[in-house]
Amino acid sequence: MTLPQTARQDERLRRWRLVLGDDGADGTGRPLSGRDAGVDRALGALYRGAPEAGEGRRPAGLGAGAPQLARWLGDVRRYFPSTVVRLLQQDAIDRLGLARLLLEPEMLAAVEPDVQLVAALLALRQALPETTRASARQVVATVVAELERRLAERLRTALAGAPDRGARSHRPRPRDIDWDRTVRANLQHFLPERGTVVPERLVGHARARHGLAQxxxxxxxxxxxxxxxxxxxxxxxxxxxxxxxxxxxxxxxxxxxxxxxxxxxxxxxxxxxxxxxxxxxxxxxxxxxxxxxxxxxxxxxxxxxxxxxxxxxxxxxxxxxxxxxxxxxxxxxxxxxxxxxxxxxxxxxxxxxxxxxxxxxxxxxxxxxxxxxxxxxxxxxxxxx
Structure with missing residues (x-):
């Protein structure tokens, strides 16, 4: 067996070992160490013993103490990309009933801000202790600012003068030029020696300026x-x-x-x-x-x-x-x-x-x-x- 084949087989065993967990019956015969052991502990703390896991599974390992939950939040942020972190956080709330993870300032500071977290904070805000409310508000403000950056200007542009796709203009602004129609309208001006079309007539989308509801x-x-x-x-x-x-x-x-x-x-x-x-x-x-x-x-x-x-x-x-x-x-x-x-x-x-x-x-x-x-x-x- 060549070395590359051995490496591929070892990687497959590693992945199966992470999927199957460390119940002693995974069948891979492969121990975990280093980063893999940390990933396994973080996932095991959340998913072993979850209600869906069935009888005979070990209890979940997040425990009852705020420090242990905070460490788990830190671990998942270290081992996984932010998109996965958000899924794990939501699973922690939904599967293990850890709504209280949002009720301690040190844990709140460790959570990856996103819309789902904001929704959870808003739902729980009446239960938030005074010491947590300022942190909760900051989390909400962070997510709102990111949404505004991504969405608000796009909305203003769409309403204040978006191209009207149902109307054509022969004097369009550069950003409103319909290049496909322009090229087709100017094929007779193709210059073989230069391999290009000279667009004597531009075709584009007219900008809607009237008729917006108030x-x-x-x-x-x-x-x-x-x-x-x-x-x-x-x-x-x-x-x-x-x-x-x-x-x-x-x-x-x-x-x-x-x-x-x-x-x-x-x-x-x-x-x-x-x-x-x-x-x-x-x-x-x-x-x-x-x-x-x-x-x-x-x-x-x-x-x-x-x-x-x-x-x-x-x-x-x-x-x-x-x-x-x-x-x-x-x-x-x-x-x-x-x-x-x-x-x-x-x-x-x-x-x-x-x-x-x-x-x-x-x-x-x-x-x-x-x-x-x-x-x-x-x-x-x-x-x-």
Whole structure:
């Protein structure tokens, strides 16, 4: 057997050893040492003895003490990339009931900030001790700042002058040139000796300058399952509020309705003002939004909810039908996050779509173009996947 083959076999055994753990029955006959032993301890502390593991498994090793949990958080950050760290943190909370890992300042400082952590902090904020609240707020501010950096300018650009794909211009700005159409329109000017086309006539996308709606209402379900969507909605709401041509309102609801528009200047304050959890009364929330609409034909209502209505489902549908009849554009987002296909009420989503209110999940990156289409009274492109 050649050395490369031996090395490949050894690597396969190493990987199987890490997968199977150290129960003494892994069958590889390969001990772990160094970094591999550390990785094995970190994973074993989380996954051995989890409820799904079945009988006979050893208990989880995170223990009850804050120092041990803090060490585990440090270990996973040392051994794994940030994307994996976030999954492990969420598993620690979900599988082992470690919500209290967020209740100690030293552990909070060790956690990788992300939207899921912000959602957990917001859900637990009433239980946070005084010594932890400042750290929790800083974590939330860090994540919000990163989302604003990534998403806010994209939203402003999409609404303030995104290319209108339905209209063509023969005097486009450089960034709006449609090079495929331009080349085809100038093929007669091909110069064989230079191997190029001289574009005597440019073809591009016209910029939309008129027709934007003046009112945007984000109506966000603040039940616990929608927490990540609320985080993104707060960031987008703040960005929309900075566009002077728009009158932006952000409304959150469970069985009660709260207008958080006054907090749009500070999305961190807005998130801490929300009350995650509770039931869901979409009909009541839409009734409040309806009462704040002054120009129906110039208004877009974005309802962000999984549609698990605890109020009046028929009333919700009648309310949406009335808004549509008045000229309001209604878009229903079943989720506004990067977590994939959400759980939602399929029957109500289909009923809303039949009323002209399309219902689908949307990633934060797709939201700017989706909202721009709605504001221009065009069918939004439903995100795929």
């Amino acid at each position: 009112q945007v209402i984000l109506c966000v379900d603040q039940s616990g399952s929608m927490a990540p969507s609320l985080v993104h909605a707060a960031v987008f709401g703040a960005a929309l509020a900075s566009i002077r041509s728009l009158d932006t309102r952000l409304v959150v609801f469970d069985t009660a309705v709260v207008d958080l528009t006054e907090h749009l200047g500070d999305p961190v304050d807005l998130l801490f003002a929300a009350q995650l959890g509770g039931g869901t009364d979409i009909d009541r929330a839409l009734a409040y939004c309806e009462s704040r609409i002054t120009r129906p034909a110039d208004t877009v209502v974005v309802l962000i909810s999984d549609l698990c209505e605890g109020g009046s489902p028929d009333g919700m549908l009648r309310r949406v039908a009335a808004l549509r009849a008045a000229g309001v554009r209604v878009v229903v987002l079943l989720a506004l996050n990067d977590q994939g296909t959400p759980a939602y009420d399929q029957e109500r989503a289909d009923a809303l779509a039949a009323l002209g209110a399309p219902a689908f999940a949307c990633t934060p990156d797709a939201f700017p173009d989706l909202l721009a289409a709605a504001l221009r009274d065009r069918p939004p492109a439903v995100p795929q996947g």
